[in-house]
Amino acid sequence: DVAMYTAKRAGRGRFAVYAPELDGSARDAGLRRAIETGRMVLHYQPEFALADNRITAIEALVRWDHPTHGLLMPEDFIDLADETGAIAQLGDWVLRTACREALDFPCRVAVNVSARQLAQPNLVTSVARILGETGLPGGRLTLELAEGALLPIDEHLKARLDGLCALGVTLSVDDFGLGHAALNVLRDLPVSTVKLHGSLTAGVHTDRAAHDLAAALVAAGHALGLSVVAEAAEHEAQVAALRAMGCDRAQGFGLCPPLSRTRLDERLADPARA
Ligand code: C2E
Ligand code: MG
Ligand code: MG
Ligand code: MG
DSSP, rough: HHHHHHHHHHHHHHHHHOOTTTHHHHHHHHHHHHHHOOEEEEEEEEEEEETTTOOOEEEEEEEEEEEEEEEEEGGGGGHHHHHHHTTTHHHHHHHHHHHHHHGSSSSSHHHHHHHHHTTTTTHHHHHHHHHHHTTGGGGGEEEEEEEEGSSSSOHHHHHHHHHHTTEEEEEEEEETTOOOOHHHHHHSSSEEEEEEEEHHHHTTTTTTHHHHEEEEEEEEHTTTTEEEEEEEOOSSSHHHHHTTTTTOOOOSSTTTOBBBHHHHHHHHOOOTOO
């Protein structure tokens, strides 16, 4: 059914499909109920070292398995969760589930943290508690922090990030270059990795200026002692260009799409691919 297929693929349309008639507080109640009743699901997308194609980390990406509207993507509900504060509950669930499932991973697990989550004074305590409860060593967890969440840089933010580092957790700046592009964030905060937003890596194999800009950002990251990950690598020529410019790692549909836990395990068990 072509119409159905199109509706399912049109990510932006889904939110309207799922609750146009409800106001914010009703949608918030629905979201909180979904978290409590186990309707949230994690999919996992590996990240690869460009030097040898080995999996270096696996990122947890949340979905809402809605009984009537199917699998809702984060863009359909993360902003709402952030606005209403339900992100605290959702973030706790995601972190606990990802840390527990990652006990069997051959590499680190990466978990996304929104601006609102990062602003919570008890974030370090929550992460420490969840690591303790699940038994995952802090060194096996990376937190991906949205670039915008890191501004303005102040002492509270620095202390919080230092607290996370003290647990052995590594920090990554997600979607770098999307809007704020403050290179001083990379210099002044204890982050070890920068993930270049897909808009910066899109044309590296077809466009000279796009290539040179990405290469300059890779060099800037390296100059600051960071490793650089390219997001949204969709084509083989793009991956080759990123490898040639010295980008450390890449993630994207062209390498491996987000997978259910079952499909991830199949992929990890396949020696020809993993
Ligand atoms: P992100 O952390 O930058 O995650 C990457 C997004 O890009 C994912 O979308 C992924 O499916 C998509 N992607 C991967 N490879 C490609 C590619 O080759 N091309 C393109 N065009 N896209 C690709 P997804 O899963 O819809 O997540 C969207 C965003 O939602 C994430 O962006 C992250 O910011 C947020 N998010 C996801 N899960 C969580 C979560 O548990 N907590 C929080 N706070 N945010 C989350
Ligand atoms: Mg991410
Ligand atoms: Mg990203
Ligand atoms: Mg993104």
